[in-house]
Amino acid sequence: MQGTLRKMQAQLNCASAPTINYQLPVGDDLLPLNDLIGKRLTLTFSGNIFCCNCGKKTKKSYSQGHCFVCMKKLASCDMCIMKPETCHYDQGTCREPEWGETHCMIPHYVYLANTSGLKVGITRHTQIPTRWIDQGATQAVPIFKVQTRLQSGLVEVALAEFIADKTNWRNMLKGINPELDLKASAAELIPQIQAKLDELAELFGATAIERLDEEVVDLNFPVTDYPSKISSFNFDKEPVVSGILQGIKGQYLIFDTGVINIRKFTSYEVSVSLD
Numbered sequence: 001m002q003g004t005l006r007k008m009q010a011q012l013n014c015a016s017a018p019t020i021n022y023q024l025p026v027g028d029d030l031l032p033l034n035d036l037i038g039k040r041l042t043l044t045f046s047g048n049i050f051c052c053n054c055g056k057k058t059k060k061s062y063s064q065g066h067c068f069v070c071m072k073k074l075a076s077c078d079m080c081i082m083k084p085e086t087c088h089y090d091q092g093t094c095r096e097p098e099w100g101e102t103h104c105m106i107p108h109y110v111y112l113a114n115t116s117g118l119k120v121g122i123t124r125h126t127q128i129p130t131r132w133i134d135q136g137a138t139q140a141v142p143i144f145k146v147q148t149r150l151q152s153g154l155v156e157v158a159l160a161e162f163i164a165d166k167t168n169w170r171n172m173l174k175g176i177n178p179e180l181d182l183k184a185s186a187a188e189l190i191p192q193i194q195a196k197l198d199e200l201a202e203l204f205g206a207t208a209i210e211r212l213d214e215e216v217v218d219l220n221f222p223v224t225d226y227p228s229k230i231s232s233f234n235f236d237k238e239p240v241v242s243g244i245l246q247g248i249k250g251q252y253l254i255f256d257t258g259v260i261n262i263r264k265f266t267s268y269e270v271s272v273s274l275d
Contacts, residue, residue: 001027001029001031001271001272001273002026002027002046002269002270002272003025003026003027003028003269003270004027004049004050004052004268004269005024005026005262005265005266005267005268005269006025006052006065006266007025007064007134007251007262007266008022008023008024008025008033008248008251008262008263009023009024009030010022010023010130010133010134012129012133012219019034019221019222020133020219020222020248021034021222022034022222022248024272026270031272033222033245033248033253034222034248036274037224037245037248038224038244038246039244039245039275040243040245040275041242041243041244041245041255041273041274041275042240042241042242042273042275043240043242043260043270043271043272044239044241044270044271044272045235045239045240045241045265045268045269045270046269046270047239047269048268048269049061049065049267049268049269051066051067051070051267052064052065052066053066053067053070053074054067054069054070058267061265061266061267061268062077063076064263064264064266064267066267073095074095074096074099075094075095075096075099075100075103078095080149083153084104084122084150084152084153084156085150085153085154085156085157086153087149087150089104089105090150103124103149104148104149104150105148105149106124106125106148106149107125107145107146107147108123108124108146108147108148108149108151108152109122109123109124109125109128109142109144109146109152109212110122110142110143110144110152110155110159111123111128111132111140111141111142112140112143112185112186112189113135113137113139113182114137114138114139114140114177114182115135115136115137115138115168115172115177116168116169116172116177117164117168117171117177117180118164118180118185119163119164119165119166119167120156120159120160120163120164120165121135121156121165122149122152122153122155122156125145128142129217129219132217132219133219133250134250134251135167135172135250136167136169136172136173136221136249136250136252137219138177138179138218138219138220138221139179139180139182139217139218139219140182140216140219141182141183141186141214141215141216141217142212142214143186143190143211143212143214144209144210144211144212145209145210145212146208146209146210147204151200151204151208154196154200155193155197155200155209158193158196158197159189159193161193162189162192162193163185163189169250169252169261170230172250173226173227173230173250173252173254173259174226174227174228175226183216190211197209221247221249221250222247223246223248223249223254224246224247225246225247225254225256226247226254227246227254227259230259231257231259232259232260233255233258233259235260235265235268235270241255241258241260242257243255243256243257243258244256244257251263
């Protein structure tokens, strides 16, 4: 199997013991991964990178798989994607206003998750539970529904004064995140940002931010052995990644020889083989 990589596709099996099923896109093919755990898997980088937007060959990948030109022109690569509180759509300076309307000017959720501990995050309403899976969260619960991405970013910034808004990826991959009472955490945190919520309600309207009372979602990742020490692979330094696949968590493949962030190497052309 050979082709360019894309982020792994994941589906939550909603049985009594929900487990995440992963597939690895390689070119036009999808490689089911769960059944490969315990087997030797080898990924070999050809040295070629093709922009995930325009398809042109590029020497370097920008913004997870784009060439430099596409990175500079696409709204999906703008800094406000990483920092939604800086959204500038209402200023008339969005790179692609139509894209902004369909991706940013729509309902978003602010959530609490347990990745490497308690963290706050945001996601579009269409990306639940995908966003939580991609971050390696073992628990998550939405606590606010808002009307736009900007609003979600402003609420997130307020909560980030008290809890993390980033994941310690090394601890996440080591499985270091004991079970938390996320609803109790929400009940403790929300009063601490009430003044900010009141300010945002006055700015955007009383119905802009809706407090939610949802059930916590538990997420079980297909991992047989968590590494005690993290060693990460980098195709830019070593073209061959090989080892016994011990699990998948977030967008990482966990081998007995190290880990690799598949999303980081979007658009890299690889061949995949089983030994």
